[in-house]
Amino acid sequence: MDNPIIRRLEGFTRLSRDEKQALAEAASQRVRRLGAREDILVEGELPRDVHLVLDGWACRYKTLEDGRRQIIAFLVPGDTCDPHTLAFREMDHSLGALTAVTLAEISREGLQSLTETSPRLRQALVWTMLVALAVQQEWTVSLGQRTALERLGHLFCELFLRLRAVGLTDGNSCELPLTQGDLGDATGLSNVHVNRVLQVLRNSGLIILKGRILTIPDLARLQEVSLFSATYLHLDREGGSLDANEP
Amino acid sequence: MDNPIIRRLEGFTRLSRDEKQALAEAASQRVRRLGAREDILVEGELPRDVHLVLDGWACRYKTLEDGRRQIIAFLVPGDTCDPHTLAFREMDHSLGALTAVTLAEISREGLQSLTETSPRLRQALVWTMLVALAVQQEWTVSLGQRTALERLGHLFCELFLRLRAVGLTDGNSCELPLTQGDLGDATGLSNVHVNRVLQVLRNSGLIILKGRILTIPDLARLQEVSLFSATYLHLDREGGSLDANEP
DNA sequence: CGGCCCATTGAATTGCCTCAACGCTCGTGG
DNA sequence: CCACGAGCGTTGAGGCAATTCAATGGGCCG
Incomplete structure (x- = not known):
């Protein structure tokens, strides 16, 4: 039962054994x-099914006609793909x-029967969508306001905390299986500039990035x-309307 | 019953008279x-309530500590604020x-009772959230890939089509009650640069923008x-899992 | 060993920004 | 009624962050 999806949802609500x-x-x-790739x-x-990440990293992306590519979101274990x-x-x-x-594949009907039998699971599904929206915001x-350095630093903070929420960090380290090209496609920067900014982050001791391991000495x-x-990650079990129904 | 919210939801599903x-x-x-403002x-x-826009324009925004401001979304009649x-x-x-x-204010409980009595309204609410996510993506x-000119052009296309979906366009014109500063805060550009790019768009005949009226001669x-x-606006009634239940 | 992907570095270029000034329009108060 | 100020739009000049182009080096795999 060490399912990252359950671990994820439990950050929001308590689930019964049956659920x-x-x-x-x-x-x-x-x-x-x-x-990979x-x-x-x-x-x-x-698609006829919904996909959930059980293990590994994935991403959403969009491509413009002329080839420009933007990574819209990173998906780590516990995340819903679609x-x-x-x-x-x-x-x-x-x-x-x-x-x-x-990936776990769940048919639309399967998911619907899950949420129809359990209002709590239905609520949890709504919660995951709203978190996805908050992250996208x-x-x-x-992309609109932060400098290159802030963008990369911000992304590292986000990924580290999201991984920690599903138990995939080790102290102040986590995996970061992304190339500098991926980082550029996500932050709207060229890979060349990502490289230079990473050096600044490294030289100022803000991150250690070697192999595919990211370490944040001082989060x-x-x-x-x-x-x-x-706050936008809503990682704490703060409870929305559901709280009223809690025992 | 000329409620923009109903008009909006009917772009997705058919609602019964009772609903x-x-x-x-x-x-x-x-x-x-x-x-205004x-x-x-x-x-x-x-917040204890959910707000819906009945008339006028609003926006979501975030402010960084040092004052930088990003408009995250524009809200027009028919949109859900929160x-x-x-x-x-x-x-x-x-x-x-x-x-x-x-704005219409609906209490959490009121909304919940609405969605509990009607699965179709519940589904419609999920739909609005997913559209908001798609727009945010x-x-x-x-912001990540498009040039200044593309960003502004893209935004105008989006706003025009969204307004048309709720019947707020007049031929190929619509209201655009935004200052150049607002446009800059939404597109991640300085107001000075917005001004210059608008001139290019005007001079090439792509838009006419005068007073608070935007005209797009050739969409x-x-x-x-x-x-x-x-496609990302999902304005056509394409139907997701709900279709199966349609008569 | 050779080839490929990725990281790194340098140099020249550019899209967009900041600073600064000026004009227009509209609403307000004297 | 006119004067004034505030907010918005517009324009010019100079500067910087990030880009493109190009070349080199390192590590891994076939």
């Missing part, structure tokens, strides 16, 4: 494995594996220079 | 009016009126130069 059971079962029925779904496809499937027919962006990934701020300091505030 | 009735009633119980909610507040209230306690961004606005692409051409594709 966890049902969720774990639904997520283990059909499992899909892909190699393979596409999970591409823009225009008509809630869109619940309301739209067609993918309006693509999903790609960054590392080798393991913060990315909008980064508070990195947050400060990146103008990072964790 | 429309209930929605219209809930949205007329408590109405809040604000003047007033704040609706500020970051950190604990779905967050459904899952989060605290606002992680602010909401401001751009023009004088009329497209803004991420704009297809503006879409082309802005690399705009309308």
Whole structure:
């Protein structure tokens, strides 16, 4: 039952044994494995299932006609790849594996029966969508207002905290299986400039980045220079309307 | 019953007479009016209600400690201001009126009873959240990859189509009650540069912008130069999982 | 060993920014 | 009624952050 999805949802609400059971079962029925850099779904496809990340890293991205590429979101274990499937027919962006990934495939109907039997799971699903929206809003701020250094620092803070929320950090270190090109596509910078800014971050002791391991010696300091505030991640079980129903 | 919210939802699903009735009633119980440039909610507040725009323009925005401001989203009639209230306690961004606005206030409980009695309304609410997410993703692409001219052109296309979806356009014109400063805060550009780019757009005949009226003589051409594709707005009633339940 | 992907560095270029000034329009108060 | 100020739009000049182009080096895999 060490399912990252359950760990994720429990950051928001307490789930009953039955709910966890049902969720774990639904997520283990059909499992899909892909190699690094393979596409999970591409823009225009008509997915029949919802995908959840069990292991590895993936990303959402969009490509413009002339080849410019923007990574819209990073997906780590516990994240939902395509809630869109619940309301739209067609993918309006693509999903790609960054590392080798393991995904759970849940059919639309399967998910619907889950949420129909448990209002708490329904609420939890709404919560994940709203968190995704909040993160996307913060990315909008980064790209619109933050400098290159702040953008990268901010991204590192976000990823570290998200990984910590699903138990994938080790002290003040975590994996970061991204190339400088990926970082550039996510932050709207050229890979050349990403390289230079990373050096500044390293030289000022704000990060240690070697191999695929990111270490943040002083998270508070990195947050400060990146103008990072964790509230938008909504990692604490603050409870929205659901609280009223809690025992 | 010419409620922009109903018009909006009907772009996604067909609502029964009863559903429309209930929605219209809930949205007329408590109405809040604000003047231009007033704040609706500020970051950190604990809203008890959900706000819907009935008339006028508003925006979401975030402010960094040093004063930099990013407009995250524009809200026009029919839009939901704060779905967050459904899952989060605290606002992680602010909401401001751009023009004088009329808002409907619906309590959390009121909204919950609406969605509990009608699965279709519940689904419609999920749909609005997913559309908001899709729009936010497209803004991420704009800020990350598009040039200043493309960003502004893209924004004009989006706003025009969104307004058309709720019947607020007149031929190929619509209102645009935004200052050049607002446009800059939304596109991540300085107001000076916005001014210069607007002149280019005007001089090439792509837009006519005078008073607070925007005219797009040739929408297809503006879409082309802005690399705009309308799919992300999901304006057509394409139907997600709900379709299966349709008669 | 050779080839490929990724990281790194340098040099020249540019899109956009900041600073600063000026004009216009509109609302307000004397 | 006119004077004034505030907010917004416009224009010019200079500067900087980030880009493009190009070349080199390192590590890993076939």
